[in-house]
Amino acid sequence: MISQQESVLLPSLSKPIIVVDKLSKTFSNGKIIAVDNISFEVREGEIFGFLGPNGAGKTTTINMLTTILRPSSGNAQVCGQDVHKHADEVRRSVGVVPQEYTADEDMTGHDNILLCADLYGLPRSDSKPHADELLRLVELHDAANRKVNTYSGGMRRRLELACGLINYPKLLFLDEPTLGLDVQTRAAVWKYIRMLKEQYHMTLFLTTHYMEEADSLCDRIAIIDHGHIVKIGSPEELKASIGGDVITVTVREREPDISPNIARLDLVRDVKQTDGAYRVKVKLGEEAAPRIMDLIRSKGLHVTKIALTKPTLDEAYLEFTGRELREEEIDRMQMFSQRLTMRRARS
Amino acid sequence: MENKMGAGDEPSFREATVQEELAKHPGRDIQESSSISLRLNTSPVHGLWALTKRDLKKWYTNPYQLLISLIQPAVWLGLFGKAVNFGAFVSSAGASRAQQDAILLGIFGTTSYFSFLACGMLASVILFNSAFAGMSVVFDRRFGFFNKALSTPVGRGTIVTAKVLQSVGRSLVQAAIVLAIAVGLGMDTAQFSVAGLLGAFGFLFLMAFGLSSLFVMLALRSSNWQTQMAIINLLNLPLLFASNSIFPTKLMPDWLQTVVKVNPVSYANDGVRQLLLGASGLNTLWFDYAYLFGFAVFFSIVGIVLSWRLLSK
Numbered sequence: 001m002i003s004q005q006e007s008v009l010l011p012s013l014s015k016p017i018i019v020v021d022k023l024s025k026t027f028s029n030g031k032i033i034a035v036d037n038i039s040f041e042v043r044e045g046e047i048f049g050f051l052g053p054n055g056a057g058k059t060t061t062i063n064m065l066t067t068i069l070r071p072s073s074g075n076a077q078v079c080g081q082d083v084h085k086h087a088d089e090v091r092r093s094v095g096v097v098p099q100e101y102t103a104d105e106d107m108t109g110h111d112n113i114l115l116c117a118d119l120y121g122l123p124r125s126d127s128k129p130h131a132d133e134l135l136r137l138v139e140l141h142d143a144a145n146r147k148v149n150t151y152s153g154g155m156r157r158r159l160e161l162a163c164g165l166i167n168y169p170k171l172l173f174l175d176e177p178t179l180g181l182d183v184q185t186r187a188a189v190w191k192y193i194r195m196l197k198e199q200y201h202m203t204l205f206l207t208t209h210y211m212e213e214a215d216s217l218c219d220r221i222a223i224i225d226h227g228h229i230v231k232i233g234s235p236e237e238l239k240a241s242i243g244g245d246v247i248t249v250t251v252r253e254r255e256p257d258i259s260p261n262i263a264r265l266d267l268v269r270d271v272k273q274t275d276g277a278y279r280v281k282v283k284l285g286e287e288a289a290p291r292i293m294d295l296i297r298s299k300g301l302h303v304t305k306i307a308l309t310k311p312t313l314d315e316a317y318l319e320f321t322g323r324e325l326r327e328e329e330i331d332r333m334q335m336f337s338q339r340l341t342m343r344r345a346r347s
Numbered sequence: 348m349e350n351k352m353g354a355g356d357e358p359s360f361r362e363a364t365v366q367e368e369l370a371k372h373p374g375r376d377i378q379e380s381s382s383i384s385l386r387l388n389t390s391p392v393h394g395l396w397a398l399t400k401r402d403l404k405k406w407y408t409n410p411y412q413l414l415i416s417l418i419q420p421a422v423w424l425g426l427f428g429k430a431v432n433f434g435a436f437v438s439s440a441g442a443s444r445a446q447q448d449a450i451l452l453g454i455f456g457t458t459s460y461f462s463f464l465a466c467g468m469l470a471s472v473i474l475f476n477s478a479f480a481g482m483s484v485v486f487d488r489r490f491g492f493f494n495k496a497l498s499t500p501v502g503r504g505t506i507v508t509a510k511v512l513q514s515v516g517r518s519l520v521q522a523a524i525v526l527a528i529a530v531g532l533g534m535d536t537a538q539f540s541v542a543g544l545l546g547a548f549g550f551l552f553l554m555a556f557g558l559s560s561l562f563v564m565l566a567l568r569s570s571n572w573q574t575q576m577a578i579i580n581l582l583n584l585p586l587l588f589a590s591n592s593i594f595p596t597k598l599m600p601d602w603l604q605t606v607v608k609v610n611p612v613s614y615a616n617d618g619v620r621q622l623l624l625g626a627s628g629l630n631t632l633w634f635d636y637a638y639l640f641g642f643a644v645f646f647s648i649v650g651i652v653l654s655w656r657l658l659s660k
Contacts, residue, residue, distance in 0.1 A: 120387075
């Protein structure tokens with residue numbers, strides 16, 4: 001619905017690599033609707049993010065697109081292949097970095113990545129040099145022959161990333177790639193993700209419930225809530241579409257209330273006044289601010305303070321979903337795996 | 348070492364130039380270059396061996412696990428087998444040595460109860476090992492490895508079969524060790540032959556394959572190891588007691604005999620005792636083989652079919 005509208009508005013830079021059409025997934029005989037009739041497209045070479053709280057349907061969507069889960073209805077094409085009919089082909093051509101740490105703790109990093117290669121059917125003559133290459137890429141070559149249970153959270157995440165790249169994918173799925181990581185490690189993972197896009201021209205599909213991750217990494221974001229896509233657009237578009245900037249003006253005189261006058265100005269969308277402080281929602285903050293100042297002065301009042309705030313993604317999120325990014329009830333198994341991931345991330 | 352194992356899978360037509368080129372471009376699409384898709388080894392054996400090897404390697408690099416799993420059969424043999432001396436039991440009633448042998452032969456099919464029990468313990472160690480094949484599925488699911496495997500093109504049936512195979516491999520090695528312990532403790536080796544030993548391990552292989560398939564199948568949807576432990580405990584002891592592992596079938600009440608005759612463990616014991624001890628069996632060797640073969644084939648097929656259904660929800 002919204003997605004189609006958006007995809008028309010955006011310049012089509014490259015051909016779509018993921019086409020999702022009215023995809024739904026229900027559990028427990030239809031009682032639980034995890035993903036509800038979503039449609040969107042991901043284009044080649046972009047970083048596309050699913051932003052939403054736990055339990056919104058992000059992982060379910062990734063699992064359907066990577067053919068781990070069978071959709072209840074609707075259709076999806078990934079790398080030109082139908083997820084229903086050509087599941088094997090889809091699995092062969094995409095890389096997946098799941099939310100959990102999937103590496104075998106009792107094996108070395110190097111053996112883990114070779115095992116992944118074996119599962120993709122890569123012959124050892126190919127996979128050995130490729131594994132070394134990828135371990136160097138994620139800066140794990142020094143630790144390659146150590147068992148994974150000695151790795152830190154960041155190292156494990158990098159190993160997962162390397163494993164996800166072993167089959168030369170041009171599309172990589174990342175489910176909560178920085179869940180539980182500290183700030184520096186998170187920045188390092190972002191660095192690799194950007195590098196994959198810029199140097200290797202990969203398409204990346206990631207899910208996150210970290211606002212700043214979506215904001216700084218993604219070219220386009222889909223806000224997903226209760227299994228619905230609420231909005232799709234670039235971080236800038238999302239921020240702009242909530243009605244632009246906010247100007248807060250404090251006036252020395254409490255009386256008279258000039259809110260109605262401000263509201264009549266061009267560019268102004270909404271005014272609220274509390275104790276002489278006017279919170280004005282405007283379209284173009286830089287142009288609106290002087291006009292508001294002029295108006296206040298013309299009424300013989302004195303401005304003591306003025307502030308212009310650009311909207312954040314948090315505000316956009318609040319606007320579209322009606323609430324802050326919150327934790328949803330998730331099922332026990334998911335809770336366990338997520339806690340385990342966080343615990344390992346901090347080890 | 349494991350690298351050498353994989354060497355047999357390497358195709359001979361690799362071009363260094365393509366490979367170097369690829370190493371520089373992890374993002375290169377496989378379909379874009381036909382020479383790469385040619386080079387993929389999509390045979391199910393490739394993935395099957397990789398997955399089986401993973402579990403086996405984890406097992407043999409952890410000798411404590413092996414040691415601990417041998418304690419139970421060793422206790423059965425060394426303590427139970429030595430304490431429950433049916434020969435002394437009979438002779439204490441005033442029977443002569445010849446009478447004692449005749450009575451034991453009549454009941455157990457061999458004059459040594461210890462040897463009778465030793466064969467039963469071979470089946471028992473396989474039973475207990477196979478039961479834990481399901482646990483390994485649960486742990487892989489819980490610790491995420493299962494999801495990794497599911498996101499690769501490796502067949503769902505292959506994942507399940509690898510779990511069965513690693514369990515069979517472990518079971519047979521442990522059975523061999525238990526047999527060696529039994530011989531050390533005084534098992535009758537008069538009737539041992541190479542063909543007999545191979546045949547006996549053929550029985551154990553079929554039983555391990557069938558039982559492991561059964562337990563892996565029961566664990567396919569489970570992510571809860573407590574439930575899995577309960578299932579193991581629920582099935583293990585009844586399968587052991589309602590078989591001829593410890594006591595001969597013919598002295599059991601009729602209703603229990605019916606159960607014993609369905610239990611595949613009984614058929615393995617029957618065959619193994621005929622081959623290793625020259626004991627008189629309940630069935631012909633071929634019937635024992637046919638029964639166990641049917642059991643193994645049935646549960647491995649059910650396991651694979653269920654894996655297609657259950658592993659992609």
